[in-house]
Amino acid sequence: MDKPLRSRLYTAVVRCRSLLEEDFAQQLEGQYGVHAGGLESLDKLTHLDSIGRADREAIEATLQHYRKADATVQQAVERFVRESAFTFLNRLAALKLMEHPSRGLIQESIGRGEQSKGVQQLGMVSPEAVRAQPDGGYRLYLELLFDDLSHVLGILFDRSLPTSLLFPTQPCLQEVLALLNDGQLESVWEEDETIGWIYQYFTPGELRDQARKASGAPRNSYEMAFRNQFYTPHYVVRFLADNTLGRLWWEMRGGDTALVDSCSYLIRRDGPQTRAKRDPRSLRILDPAAGSGHFLLYCFDLLLTIYQEAYDDAEAGAVLRADYPAPHAFRRALPGLILDHNLHGIDIDRRACQIATLALWLRAQRAYHELGLKPRERPALHRIHMVDAEPLPGDYSLLGDFARNLRPAALGNMLRELWPRMELAGEVGSLLRIEQEIHDVVQGTQRALQALPSHIQLQIFTPEVQQPLQLDPADLDDKAFWENAVHNVVAALHDYATAAGGKAVARRLFADDAAQGMAFIELLRQPYDVVLMNPPFGAASVNGKEYINRAYPRTKNDLYAAFVERGLELLRPGGLLGAITSRTGFFLTSFQKWREEILLQECRMIALADLGYGVLDTAMVETAAYALEKK
Secondary structure, three states: OOHHHHHHHHHHHHHHHHHHHHHHHHHHHHHHOEEOOEEOOHHHOOOOOHHHHHHHHHHHHHHHHHHHHOOOHHHHHHHHHHHHHHHHHHHHHHHHHHHOOOOOOOOOOOOOHHHOHHHHHHHHHOHHHHHOOOOOOHHHHHHHHHHHHOOOOHHHHOOOOHHHOOOOOHHHHHHHHHHHOOHHHHHHHHOOOHHHHHHHHHOOHHHHHHHHHHOOOOOOHHHHHHHOOOOOOHHHHHHHHHHHHHHHHHHHOOOOOOHHHHOOOOOOOOOOOOOOOOOHHHOOEEEOOOOOOHHHHHHHHHHHHHHHHHHOOOOOOHHHHHHOOOHHHHHHHHHHHHHHHOEEEEEOOHHHHHHHHHHHHHHHHHHHHHOOOOHHHOOOOOOOOEEEOOOOOOOHHHHHHHHOOOOOHHHHHHHHHHHHHHOOHHHHHHHOOHHHHHHHHHHHHHHHHHOOOOOOOEEEOOOOOOOOEEEOHHHHHOHHHHHOHHHHHHHHHHHHHHOOOOOHHHHHHHHHHHHHHHHHHHHHOOOEEEEEEOOOOOOOOOOOHHHHHHHOOOOOOOHHHHHHHHHHHHEEEEEEEEEEEEHHHHOOHHHHHHHHHHHOOOEEEEEEEEEEOOOOOOOOOOEEEEEEEEO
16 A cells, blocks of 8 residues: 555545544433533433433443543543444444455445445345434444454454444545545455554544653553554564564575565575474464464465465374364455464454454455455354453452452452452553462462361452452362362353343443453463564553563563563573564664663574664654574
């Protein structure tokens, strides 16, 4: 996508944001009595029917949930409007990409607005359903389509959360559709990378500049996210992935791989090292600051070749062939295998997770098409491992309600102790050494259980949570519990969220954030073969600075250095890390420990490209891209 085209897309996205946010703010104020300065009493909103009153209660519960993170009422309302607008724009953009003739994943739904083919078909199939609709049934059609797609892309299309209650008024929607359907943007919708640019452009540059003037360091996780939204050029993605994932497979195959031709940036000067061959399903790749998923998308391309070569390899493919003896069955499963087993991403911005999840899903659909599978022949894709670094919610009344019924009781005890340690997840993301925190909690719980007489069941209270904490020595014998603790918590959260009760919305929000938090924990507990990243740089957020200073004394002066240190920790021995960062770490004295104790002692340099200015879009920073191997 060339610069003039990106410029037109930028203008359209910024205008769409303005239209949607203004429209949604007016709806909140005029219909639901929600103002930036406070909320009108529900009793005064006599125009609301029972559904409207339930919607207002859901909005209020969401604002209270946001305020658990010390947000003011105004900040909570602004966040509600921003997330509602971003999600709706992403949904329209996703449909626009899906309906493009090059993909043909859905009927035309956006291209001609209310006159689109899909809407016309709904009118023919269910004329009574659309006859009474003032817009000819267009809103109904879109909401039905959202619900259908939520089964595979829940993080983007799930309408059960309160941020999906708002729908644009007809004039606003028509303006937004006119911007997206502008003929000058037609070629935009052919590109897989378009959704990533929309993510970056949703926050205009002037807002980024305003935040930097107001504070030298990001004041919260939201500022941290948009101040570091810089698109990674494809050649940089390829350079880093070719010399990490590409190198890994090249060395496993002793140089005999088609990646030699496709990985044009792979440095092969000294020939491949010797690595043991492995089933490709065991190769784990992580982007700990994933943004819109560019590294993972290119790794998907490499993994298609890796799997196909592994299937025919006597060593690496033995178990793979046993599981998929028919080549056709293997090809049919291939995109799903990559998403299920290989690709993992974390970001502190849920909007980025929406974008990356959609991008990976679209890439898998393209792979099915390239493999000759028609839509009806494609299996349903399983979970896409994109995780929002979500702090576990701080509503201790709901925590006590939830944890009280967990079995064995030690699970509830551990969760209560872990809860406050997860508060920084939204601020420091992958830098949170949560696996060490879990290890400490588990060890402490096991020691406490071992110290109890076998016939005693002990109940204690903590100051934070006025609920009994039960310890039963019999829990020590429950090996399945210790092996599946995280899975058990997530399952219990699902049951808790769907249970009936007067706090249904609050429970759902609590459980949704907590489930994201548990998924975040699970990703950071696993070892990886490849870590790829374009991490944030500069100072930590105000709320995360104390933790970074304490946890990363060698690299606390800049986030990118801490991310490199953390990335190496997450690798298996012999694993490979690729990063694009500021080049300052290679010569400033303040990075001496990073160079001497990490780059020279903990790893060896595989590749280094000194890139200079003008690489990360508008970022005024000189960059370097490099690949490291963990010793």
